[in-house]
Amino acid sequence: MTSVEKVPQDKITIEGLTGDAAIAHALKQSDVDVLAAYPITPQTIIVEDFQKFAADGEVQTRVIPVESEHSAMSACIGASAVGARVATASASAGLALMWEILYCAASMRMPIVFTVANRALSAPINIHNDHSDGMGMRDSGFIQLYCQSSQEAYDTTIMAFKLAEDHGVLLPVMVGIDGFILSHNVERVEMLPDDAVQKFLGVRVPVQPLDPKNPITMGPLALTDYYFEFKEQQDEAIWNVPKIYKQVEAEFKKMTGRSYGMFEEYKTKDAEIIILAMSTMGGTAKAVADVLREKGEKVGVIRLKMFRPFPAKEIAKAVSGAKAVMIFEKAMSFGAVTSPLAMEVKSALYDLEKKPMVVDFVVGLGGRDVPPTTFVEGYEKTKKYVEKGKAPLYETLGVRK
Amino acid sequence: MEKAAVSIKDMLKKDQILSAGHRMCAGCAAPTIVKLMGMALRGPTIVCENTGCLEVATTIYPYTAWEIPWIHVAFENAAAVASGVVEAMDVMREKGRSEDEHVDVIAIGGDGSSFDIGFGAISGMLERGHDIVYMVYDNGAYQNTGIQRSGATLPGQETTTSWAGKVEPGKRQRKKPLAEIVAAHKIPYVATVDPYHYRDFIKKFRKALEVEGPAFIHAFSPCPRGWRSQTGKSIELSKLAVETGIHPLFEVIDGEEWIMSSPSKNLKELKPLDEYWATQGQFRHLKDPKWDDFKKQIRDQVSHDWELLRKRCGLE
Numbered sequence: 001m002t003s004v005e006k007v008p009q010d011k012i013t014i015e016g017l018t019g020d021a022a023i024a025h026a027l028k029q030s031d032v033d034v035l036a037a038y039p040i041t042p043q044t045i046i047v048e049d050f051q052k053f054a055a056d057g058e059v060q061t062r063v064i065p066v067e068s069e070h071s072a073m074s075a076c077i078g079a080s081a082v083g084a085r086v087a088t089a090s091a092s093a094g095l096a097l098m099w100e101i102l103y104c105a106a107s108m109r110m111p112i113v114f115t116v117a118n119r120a121l122s123a124p125i126n127i128h129n130d131h132s133d134g135m136g137m138r139d140s141g142f143i144q145l146y147c148q149s150s151q152e153a154y155d156t157t158i159m160a161f162k163l164a165e166d167h168g169v170l171l172p173v174m175v176g177i178d179g180f181i182l183s184h185n186v187e188r189v190e191m192l193p194d195d196a197v198q199k200f201l202g203v204r205v206p207v208q209p210l211d212p213k214n215p216i217t218m219g220p221l222a223l224t225d226y227y228f229e230f231k232e233q234q235d236e237a238i239w240n241v242p243k244i245y246k247q248v249e250a251e252f253k254k255m256t257g258r259s260y261g262m263f264e265e266y267k268t269k270d271a272e273i274i275i276l277a278m279s280t281m282g283g284t285a286k287a288v289a290d291v292l293r294e295k296g297e298k299v300g301v302i303r304l305k306m307f308r309p310f311p312a313k314e315i316a317k318a319v320s321g322a323k324a325v326m327i328f329e330k331a332m333s334f335g336a337v338t339s340p341l342a343m344e345v346k347s348a349l350y351d352l353e354k355k356p357m358v359v360d361f362v363v364g365l366g367g368r369d370v371p372p373t374t375f376v377e378g379y380e381k382t383k384k385y386v387e388k389g390k391a392p393l394y395e396t397l398g399v400r401k
Numbered sequence: 402m403e404k405a406a407v408s409i410k411d412m413l414k415k416d417q418i419l420s421a422g423h424r425m426c427a428g429c430a431a432p433t434i435v436k437l438m439g440m441a442l443r444g445p446t447i448v449c450e451n452t453g454c455l456e457v458a459t460t461i462y463p464y465t466a467w468e469i470p471w472i473h474v475a476f477e478n479a480a481a482v483a484s485g486v487v488e489a490m491d492v493m494r495e496k497g498r499s500e501d502e503h504v505d506v507i508a509i510g511g512d513g514s515s516f517d518i519g520f521g522a523i524s525g526m527l528e529r530g531h532d533i534v535y536m537v538y539d540n541g542a543y544q545n546t547g548i549q550r551s552g553a554t555l556p557g558q559e560t561t562t563s564w565a566g567k568v569e570p571g572k573r574q575r576k577k578p579l580a581e582i583v584a585a586h587k588i589p590y591v592a593t594v595d596p597y598h599y600r601d602f603i604k605k606f607r608k609a610l611e612v613e614g615p616a617f618i619h620a621f622s623p624c625p626r627g628w629r630s631q632t633g634k635s636i637e638l639s640k641l642a643v644e645t646g647i648h649p650l651f652e653v654i655d656g657e658e659w660i661m662s663s664p665s666k667n668l669k670e671l672k673p674l675d676e677y678w679a680t681q682g683q684f685r686h687l688k689d690p691k692w693d694d695f696k697k698q699i700r701d702q703v704s705h706d707w708e709l710l711r712k713r714c715g716l717e
Binding site: 033034036061062064066067068071072075076077078079080084086104203210211212213215216217218220221 | 444445446447449456457460461462463465467468469470471472473474475477478480481482483484485486488489490491492493495496498500501504521522524525528529
């Protein structure tokens, strides 16, 4: 780890930025060598802004305007294989088209940073936010970090390179922001000076690049005798993430005073019901918790940032004192026991002697608004379920039945 | 910069890029094609390859037959992977992070991954103008998955998805004219090659490396397993494919200047297709007189294409 120092306030640039623009600035300051991307709403601004930086000579980056997202991730792997720092961006259908290559990126241990403006999957085609794209790739081997604010999107994108490129990890990272809700929403962002980011990240040191001086074969055929060992190593690598993420965050905090953890806890200490949500819903949940607290309700919030690897033990510990965990999530797993986030949480709690009840609400699909009133509706239902001692495996809120 | 090895003497001295011990089938022309490609190399080179026979049979972990840096990611994306490799090498050199003055980047695919599933990635690579040589080794079907028809399969060719049956004569459709389609991208260099005419092959491949920007090599690659041809005859079959007009040898410069290569140019007339069909089990059904009309259609088409090509090359 490099030694970084606190950046004085007069070196900080403050700007109003959308989530997309904040990511574009973070990519610029991260001195990305190659960025390959294909346009898709609501991610487009990331690449548009970055292309503008390139057109003005503000970045020393080869931007590859590929003909598909499948090729975007493929070009990223090629560039990463020779040792470059690499990024791409996508959403929804574009991410789905990458799906095959997402697995290759992770299994070939390419530290690619993949920023995603999370958006609903077709059909019907819909450009607005939910988490079905991110949840669809959850088993691909990518690290997944979901952000609540433009500031967090900026910070997380920078940290993502350090995490991905760490030799104990060498895995790609997805940085998720809610499509439109965050990607197109202007917020105050404190930006670091370029040199501070460069000092924090350094230059990527590849472990085994494709190099004519030391020829190696990458991406071979591995059959029954070796395939499983590749997967075993990949599994080990992703479980190194919590430790290294903590180190990366600690260093980032030294420089900025900011850190986020694998999840954020808000008024959970004495909470009887804990709302668990991701991304921008975390902000709404906290505001709702404040109002309910004023009315004497013992409610808290966990805003999960790291979905992969899933911080199971930590989440179990954080909710172990509560009567119920009320999950608000923006994805469905059709025909499954429950929804993706609830499945993780329920599994995480399985070994607890005294388990809080898990109540799962699927909300906001296709960008359907999730206002505070929906949280209150869910909260009232959760209280009733706690009284009855029984809750449905999952249910939807805010939808015509 | 290393010279291309065109004479047998120089070829013996040049480092081989594919070692012995790979597990390609006996008689397969693909390893020969790779070795001929190796004779053209001018220095540090990175190879990106699509999934296919050559990929799976040369890199069975923990072994590899490749003596130069090599990467495979998926079936349809070597052109995109190579795009990333070449741009990354360039920018890292600019930033002082690569000591190599220049690294040639080659992408390789079989006909399935080049004519069909990876075609979009190739077209994108060509349009963006990356300095990459893309080579397709064309054995006329998805041989790796068990001889299924591809866009490169010839009319009348029997495969496991274009059976010759009571009412079908094998594949009915014509072969996709990939080299022409690629040339229509107006890239600096396109050439067709085959392993029999090895000097022509090496010289063209070297030219492909030397042009600035994308170049495309279409290599004819007999497959005894899929074609039901004799394992010792692959190189002769390559020659016959040129002589019958199945695989004419030509170059296209900047998508505009068409040049017939000597082996094709020197042909007084094309040999009958029947001679070519007679060498392979995959055409055996065509002997049945009920396919006479169909065979005539194929002959007409091949001679029409041949005349058109001659015209384009200014040979009338």
